[in-house]
Amino acid sequence: MIRLIFSDMDGTLLDENGNLPAEFGAMYARLKERGIRFAPASGRQYASLVQTFAPWRDEMIFVAENGTMVMEGGRELFSSPVERSLALEIMRMGERLAGVQSVFCGKRQGYLHSADDAPAFRAELSKYVSQAAVVGDFAAVDDVPIKMSFCDFSGHAETTILPAMQVFRDRLQVSLSSTEWVDLYNFGVNKGSAAQQIQQRLGVTPDECAAFGDYGNDLELMGAVTHSFAMDNAIPEIKERARYLAPSNLENGVMAVCERILAGEFD
Known part of the structure; x- marks a missing residue:
């Protein structure tokens, strides 16, 4: 059973105007009810992610700045400063x-x-x-x-x-x-390594995780989970690394796969 979902933002969860899908709030509530956590994983700044997910800022784990800064409930879980x-x-x-x-x-x-x-x-x-x-x-x-x-x-x-x-x-x-x-x-820091640290903290296995991505900074994330999804608009390297293909961000691909997750398709 999937217990944790990591999702890239631009070109993945967000539309071409940088907006969340209209049904995201309702979908998030259904995931939460089933005990499935949602973790935005992005090159974006933590403050930017919190702004986008303001209603759920105290509930989500935020993988910000390509994994160099990970936050939960306004508290730093870990980070990787550069000299x-x-x-x-x-x-x-x-x-x-x-x-x-x-x-x-x-x-x-x-x-x-x-x-x-x-x-x-x-x-x-x-x-x-x-x-x-x-x-x-x-x-x-x-x-x-x-x-x-x-x-x-x-x-x-x-x-x-x-x-x-x-x-x-x-x-x-x-x-x-x-x-x-x-x-x-820093070397060794990316969305994938951040996902692995989060898995260890939560006691969640890669088999219990899904991830969505579209670009080069999502490569390691695809390897950190069993249920990895490349968006249809992803670059070839992501499609080669991922296990599954999701509809494009313009077709609300993340939401479509979340429906399948809730239906138990990947249990």
């Missing part, structure tokens, strides 16, 4: 990339450089980071770094950001999180 001097070195590299915006992701909030504080970037950033401050120098940030993120609006992050950041691949993970975003964070 500060290395984080600042990476931010300086990002500032040298033409047409690229940088975000220093701390435990408390995100930080963007004053040079990047433009309405267009603010709009893009607000999808993932709901609490952000503007700074003139990342070295002045008084927060614990857990992730460094870089955005290319052109949708070519794989060629404009990723190659430059590979210089750090011997010290940190360098992850292409979407066509626009590249994230750097």
Whole structure:
């Protein structure tokens, strides 16, 4: 019997406008009644996830920032800080990339450089980071770094950001999180490793877990559960790794599979 569901957000649970399915609240109530917990697992900031799931903020486990920050009931379960001097070195590299915006992701909030504080970037950033401050120098940030993120609006992050950041691949993970975003964070930290730690804490086995994903930062999550679902709109690597295929996010695929879970199809 499935007791815990992990779900990515963008391109997975959310629609093309970044909204939850209209029936999510009713579905969540049915899952909760059956003793099935729901854990959003995203590259998004914890504050952003709490904003999206405000009615259930004290009930869910939040796997935020690609697994570098895991929270429950407003309490940190675990996190993975990046060594500060290395984080600042990476931010300086990002500032040298033409047409690229940088975000220093701390435990408390995100930080963007004053040079990047433009309405267009603010709009893009607000999808993932709901609490952000503007700074003139990342070295002045008084927060614990857990992730460094870089955005290319052109949708070519794989060629404009990723190659430059590979210089750090011997010290940190360098992850292409979407066509626009590249994230750097500690080795061994990802949605999958976070899911495994949560399983251990709750006494839940991989056979009792389901997970949904669509992009590269969901690869390890697909391997952490028995019932792994690639969205129909997922990249080929996710479809190869996952055990099952779900309808696309535009077809409310997560909700459709949750109906099957409640029907006992995967017991």
